[in-house]
Amino acid sequence: MTLKASEFIQNADGSVYHLRLLPHQIANTIITVGDPDRVAAVSKYFDIIEHVVQKREFNTHTGTYKGKRITVISSGIGTDNIDIVFNELDALVNIDFNSRRIKEESSSLDIIRIGTSGAIQPDIPIDSFLVSETGIGMDAMLHFYDSEHIQDKALNKALKEQLDFPFNHVVPYAVDCDMELASRFDKGFYRGMTVSNCGFYGPQGRVLRLPVQDPELNSKMERFNYKNRKITNMEMETSGMYGLSKLLGHHTVSLNAIVANRATGEFSKDPAATVDKLIRTALDLIVA
Ligand code: R1P
Ligand code: URA
Numbered sequence: 001m002t003l004k005a006s007e008f009i010q011n012a013d014g015s016v017y018h019l020r021l022l023p024h025q026i027a028n029t030i031i032t033v034g035d036p037d038r039v040a041a042v043s044k045y046f047d048i049i050e051h052v053v054q055k056r057e058f059n060t061h062t063g064t065y066k067g068k069r070i071t072v073i074s075s076g077i078g079t080d081n082i083d084i085v086f087n088e089l090d091a092l093v094n095i096d097f098n099s100r101r102i103k104e105e106s107s108s109l110d111i112i113r114i115g116t117s118g119a120i121q122p123d124i125p126i127d128s129f130l131v132s133e134t135g136i137g138m139d140a141m142l143h144f145y146d147s148e149h150i151q152d153k154a155l156n157k158a159l160k161e162q163l164d165f166p167f168n169h170v171v172p173y174a175v176d177c178d179m180e181l182a183s184r185f186d187k188g189f190y191r192g193m194t195v196s197n198c199g200f201y202g203p204q205g206r207v208l209r210l211p212v213q214d215p216e217l218n219s220k221m222e223r224f225n226y227k228n229r230k231i232t233n234m235e236m237e238t239s240g241m242y243g244l245s246k247l248l249g250h251h252t253v254s255l256n257a258i259v260a261n262r263a264t265g266e267f268s269k270d271p272a273a274t275v276d277k278l279i280r281t282a283l284d285l286i287v288a
Contacts, residue, residue: 003100014097016088019073020055023092027062027069029286030089030111034237036074042114042279043072058085066287079141079196079240086111086244094248110181111245111252114282116275117194117235118204118260120222124190125258126266127274129281130233131185132194132254137173137239139198150246151175158226165214170198175242178251184285185255192232194254195221196239204234205262218262233258255282 009017016022031042036059043049046063053060057076064070075085093107117130124130134152136159142151155174163172174193182191197203202210205218221231238254245252257278259268268274 019088025051027071031072068287079139082240090248109250113254116259117233117256119233119258122263130190130256132238134193135239135242136195142243177253181251182253194238195234
């Protein structure tokens with residue numbers, strides 16, 4: 001079946017709508033970052049950069065690091081953007097851009113997020129690194145897909161019971177990382193369950209001028225216990241990445257630079273240095 005013009009959108013040069021990329025312009029190993037400026041902070045370590053393109057918040061550099069072809073792309077903030085990035089990255093490998101048909105044999109990508117995050121456990125130090133073993137979605141994006149089969153339903157139930165939030169407008173869902181890809185990022189990384197919120201302020205329990213609906217939500221997350229596993233940190237993309245990645249058949253892991261600790265109230269004195277260290281660590285483990 002040929003995909004309709006309104007569903008799979010190509011720009012005049014044939015590239016995919018938002019990312020403005022053609023299939024040969026991406027590698028099979030993809031690093032995602034939230035901040036468009038962080039793309040150059042990764043690619044400055046490449047041996048060569050063969051392709052650069054930007055549209056909106058989606059900035060992409062493809063090159064090689066120690067001989068391995070890697071694409072680094074910014075997603076902007078939030079799982080709504082992850083919906084665009086993951087569907088269009090998948091299209092780049094699994095849709096024929098000439099016939100506009102889905103390819104008979106599917107290909108999978110290795111996708112590694114290098115992002116910042118706030119810890120909610122007091123014993124996770126500022127400037128440490130954490131691998132998200134599970135993404136817990138407090139956003140709604142994945143619910144628009146037929147996705148219950150890839151969710152951890154027992155964990156979903158525990159979240160609903162223990163967080164006891166007025167969940168009439170948020171249905172938390174849990175999806176695991178790709179364990180094999182995650183096993184590369186072992187030494188020097190904390191591991192845990194990462195909540196992805198649909199906002200940075202109220203949804204992460206930050207009060208500036210507006211009161212939140214449940215002031216106890218972060219404390220309940222800190223106390224949450226599921227088979228002796230804890231919620232460790234919060235950010236804004238991981239749940240959507242794990243969900244879409246599992247549905248589309250890609251391998252994804254989310255690496256977090258802990259720049260804030262919500263339990264202790266601290267923030268990193270040099271977040272750029274911490275992110276740079278995570279970038280260098282991740283690049284070396286990707287090629288190891
Ligand atoms: C919020 O400041 C942003 O930082 C985190 C969150 O997920 C959100 O995107 O990740 P990045 O540093 O990758 O953007
Ligand atoms: N990113 C987030 O989403 N939250 C934090 O607290 C820090 C970084």
